[in-house]
Amino acid sequence: MEAPAEYRAVRVLYGSYDVVVNTPVSIDEPRHSDGKSFGPRVTTCGDRSAKNLLADLIVKNPAQADDLLAVAEQVGWRIPGHRRRRIFVAGTSTVNHEQRAALAWDALVAQARTGRATTYGALAPKIGVHHRALRYPLGLIQDYCLEARLPPLTSIVVYAQTGTPGEGFTAWDVDDLPSGERAVYAMDWQRLQNPFSYAESGQTSARLADTLFDDPGSAASVYQLVKSRGSAQVIFRMALLRVYQWACAFCGFTYEEALDGAHIHPWSKCAVEHRMDVRNGLLLCSNHHRMFDAGWLTVTPDYRIEYGDTALAEGPYSDIDKLVGPDLHGTRLRLPGRRELWPNPDLLRTRIPDE
Incomplete structure (x- = not known):
């Protein structure tokens, strides 16, 4: 009806x-x-x-x-x-969970230095929330630790009644949680930048990604605000998703979970102002990201895709192999709608042998 x-x-x-x-x-x-x-x-x-x-x-x-x-x-x-x-x-008020994650990160780092766990009830007042609302900032922190391959910082927040962390916030082998806690306590967290420090003033990753999209020349100032490489990579990818309309620039694949923000000139080699510049990036599916990084696929300054084995000497090639590799040779890159977001030709040249 x-x-x-x-x-x-x-x-x-x-x-x-x-x-x-x-x-x-x-x-x-x-x-x-x-x-x-x-x-x-x-x-x-x-x-x-x-x-x-x-x-x-x-x-x-x-x-x-x-x-x-x-x-x-x-x-x-x-x-x-x-x-x-x-x-x-549902209905609720507007809340910046990344700002809360920034506060929670500092509180958990301080707690880790004591070598003891804390409870949800004890942590919540430190960031000004009800303990039931902790799942949002803790989820962001756990995701960051997983992506950055850090010990499970959220695992030291436990229920007062059971002394165990909440389901979904262990990020560790559930059969060996004590080793995860030991890893947290042994980690020198003080040497790490708070990955959510950009949110302390109320900023969000979504807004920063919007800034990179609206004004690619702002990349250097955004990077100085973010500081943490892990968070910078996340925001860079968010911006590229928008730049390339959620589709691989090589093949058009649109499953978001398998789309990566790939640097043209690698993070470790490029200038600071290029680290979050969408013109130094391509949105690629996981397969093409790895093939691009390995040199199987390159992009010319006039935005043509080149495959490194046009003679197919490295075969045999399956039909799928040909589809994701050799068949792309000579095709045009799927470019952003706005020309000012197109990849920087000078940076593309750094990927071409002998250029």
């Missing part, structure tokens, strides 16, 4: 922001054969292209986070192109 569109409060985790907007949604109530309702359900188009269109709508309004129009298919629909962005039928 289809009901007319109506306005409903929808909570959107937009980057690190909880945003509540009133959005028109279509509600239907599927029913049993006897006419009894299963209950209301939010419905929209469910295919991937529709989700990508929704993501595009959101990123075109980065400065209007509180006014973003979001359409929910059902509880838990993840919007492509936005890390940790889920839509929930």
Whole structure:
């Protein structure tokens, strides 16, 4: 039974922001054969292209986070192109979880130096939240530790009743949690930059990625604000997702989870001002990222893809091998819509042998 569109409060985790907007949604109530309702359900188009269109709508309004129009298919629909962005039928206030993660990081580093665990109840007041809301900043910290291959800092936050960490916040072998805790206590956390320090003033990774997209010349100033390499890489990728419209620049692959932010001139070799410059980056699927880094694939200054074994001497090649490698030779790179975001030809030359 289809009901007319109506306005409903929808909570959107937009980057690190909880945003509540009133959005028109279509509600239907599927029913049993006897006419009894299963209950209301939010419905929209469910295919991937529709989700990508929704993501595009959101990123075109980065400065209007509180006014973003979001359409929910059902509880838990993840919007492509936005890390940790889920839509929930709910209501809440706007919160910067990255800012809370910055506070929680410092509190956990100080706690780790004591060699003892803390509780959710003890940690929450230090960052000004109810203990139930800790899952958001702790989730960001855990993700960072996993990506940076650091000991599981969040594992030293435990329930007072059981002395064990919450499910999902161990980031370690569940059969050997004590070794994870020992690794946390042994780590010299003081030598590391707080990866969320950029958020202390209220900034967010989503806004910084928007800045890189809107003004690629701002890369040096954004990098100076972020400081942490791990966070810089995350924000760089977020910006490239938007620059390349969530599609591999080589093959058009669009599964976000398998899309990487690849540097043209490597991070370790490039100038500081190029480390977060989207013109020194390509959005590539995982396979093509590795082939690009290994030199199998390069891009010419006029944006043609070249494959390193055009004679197929390194074969035999399967049909799939040819599809992802030799068949791309001579094809044009999938370029961003705005010319000022196109890859820097001088940086592309650094990837070409003998250039």
